[in-house]
Amino acid sequence: xxxxxxxxxxxxxxxxxxxxxxxxxxxxxxxxxxxxxxxxxxxxxxxxxxxxxxxxxxxxxxxxxxxxxxxxxxxxxxxxxxxxxxxxxxxxxxxxxxxxxxxxxxxxxxxxxxxxxxxxxxxxxxxxxxxxxxxxxxxxxxxxxxxxxxxxxxxxxxxxxxxxxxxxxxxxxxxxxxxxxxxxxxxxxxxxxxxxxxxxxxxxxxxxxxxxxxxxxxxxxxxxxxxxxxxxxxxxxxxxxxxxxxxxxxxxxxxxxxxxxxxxxxxxxxxxxxxxxxxxxxxxxxxxxxxxxxxxxxxxxxxxxxxxxxxxxxxxxxxxxxxxxxxxxxxxxxxxxxx
Numbered sequence: 001x002x003x004x005x006x007x008x009x010x011x012x013x014x015x016x017x018x019x020x021x022x023x024x025x026x027x028x029x030x031x032x033x034x035x036x037x038x039x040x041x042x043x044x045x046x047x048x049x050x051x052x053x054x055x056x057x058x059x060x061x062x063x064x065x066x067x068x069x070x071x072x073x074x075x076x077x078x079x080x081x082x083x084x085x086x087x088x089x090x091x092x093x094x095x096x097x098x099x100x101x102x103x104x105x106x107x108x109x110x111x112x113x114x115x116x117x118x119x120x121x122x123x124x125x126x127x128x129x130x131x132x133x134x135x136x137x138x139x140x141x142x143x144x145x146x147x148x149x150x151x152x153x154x155x156x157x158x159x160x161x162x163x164x165x166x167x168x169x170x171x172x173x174x175x176x177x178x179x180x181x182x183x184x185x186x187x188x189x190x191x192x193x194x195x196x197x198x199x200x201x202x203x204x205x206x207x208x209x210x211x212x213x214x215x216x217x218x219x220x221x222x223x224x225x226x227x228x229x230x231x232x233x234x235x236x237x238x239x240x241x242x243x244x245x246x247x248x249x250x251x252x253x254x255x256x257x258x259x260x261x262x263x264x265x266x267x268x269x270x271x272x273x274x275x276x277x278x279x280x281x282x283x284x285x286x287x288x289x290x291x292x293x294x295x296x297x298x299x300x301x302x303x304x305x306x307x308x309x310x311x312x313x314x315x316x317x318x319x320x321x322x323x324x325x326x327x328x329x330x331x332x333x334x335x336x337x338x339x
Contacts, residue, residue, distance in 0.1 A: 010057045017057070017069055021050025024076045030189040031083055046072075085193040085246040092176045093126055094207075098243045099198040101236050106135040108236070113168075114199035118207045118317065137163040138232065140331070141223040144169070145284060145306075146208040147215040152281040155208070156256045159201055160232050167322045170235050171197045171204045172256040174249045184251040194249040196239040202321035209312035209325075217306035218325060219284050222292050222332040257283065294332035305329055 029043040049072065056065030094116065101110040109132050117125040140161035145154045159169040174182050175195035183191065197204060209216040223231070249255065257280040276282040284306070288299045308325040315324040 007058070010062065013057050013062075013066065014054045017050055017054055020069075020073055021047055021053075024050075024073065026185075027076065027080060027189050030186055030191060031080075046076075080190075083190050085190070085248050087246050090178045092178050092180065093124075095173055095175045095195045095197065097128055098195055099239050100243045101198075101239065103135065103233070103236070108133040108135050108232075110168075110198055110236075112198075114197055114203055116199075116203045116207070118203065118211045121207075121211055131168075133162060133166075133168065135229050135232070138225050138228045139163055141221045141228045141231065142167075143219040143221055143284070143287065144205055145217045145219070145281070146205075147217070147281060148208070148212070150281070152279050154281045154283070155214075156260060156280060156283065157204060158231075158235075158260060159205075160228055165323060167201050168232075169199050169201045169204050171199065172260070173197055187249050187251045190248045192249050193246045194242060194254060196235065196242055198235075198239070201325075202315075202317045202319075205308075205325070206312060206317045206321055209309050210317055216308050216312065217284070217303065218308050218329055219287065219293050219302070219306055220326075220329060220331045221287070222294070252278065256280075294330045296332075297330065302330065 025043040025047045028046060029039050032039045032042055034042070050069070053065050053069045056062060059065075094114070097112040097114070099110055099112045099114075101108060103109070109130065111130050112128045113131050115127040115129050117127065138160055142159045142161065144157035144159060146157065147154045155171070155173075157169050157171045159167050161167050173195050174187060175193040176182065177192075180192070186192075205216060208214040247254065252258075257277055261277055274286055276286040284293065284303065285299065287293050288295065288302070293299075294302060305328055308329075311325050311327060312321070315321045318324070
């Protein structure tokens, strides 16, 4: 029986060592400050080291081997903790600035609101603006889902509607360097900082629907003006904090969906853990089940009306973009909503 127990423990420890070795190897591959050959050698050597430890776990030197591995992994963690996000770099133009702002009573002033004019992904007119909004005139919150890789993964944008037809969209993105590309795997390993963008809808939504050809959908949320105002100020608080102390983007733990969930919890909304918060293409299903969307019709009908691509392309990114993409999209009754 003791022999079976030893083997069982060795198997469990082997699985743990395998996972930690794989993570360490990938961390070295993505983050060691060496040229590609040097990173490859370090990654391979650590994987071979982990494989040797696994073999030793089934021998008489198992405890010494485990101690050596713990010490080596602790050294990796110490090195990992020294990697901090850059505050300044040659950022891609569309993520070059972090929005910041202040508010006094109901007067909200935002600096570096993005208002690009897009002709293609590489041909655009840069424009960053300073704007003032009346917080007492917030009326709506809308959820945009931009599907860029099938139906399971999407980019999430929240947009706040004001009296008079103005909309302010917030997008949580990877702060890429100029010429860099988004990589879900690389961004698990401290590759790029996080950036919060505040922008015109015809910029941050239109570039996805009209320029990149993504499947963009809009869902109008059942949110009271007070709840919308509180959530907007939470965005502002996070944006100001990010400007002062940069954080890394992480494809699983700190992305466009998880950060929004954190904000909603911060303002007092209950957001139960759910697999659809990770596989975020199903976020509309989650919101519908929670009663945050218009439940007077089946979700399939709501989704059919949510696609904006045809209306967006016909609008030609005109100044009337926000109104035109909402034509035919039902807006839920907000009566009885508890933020």
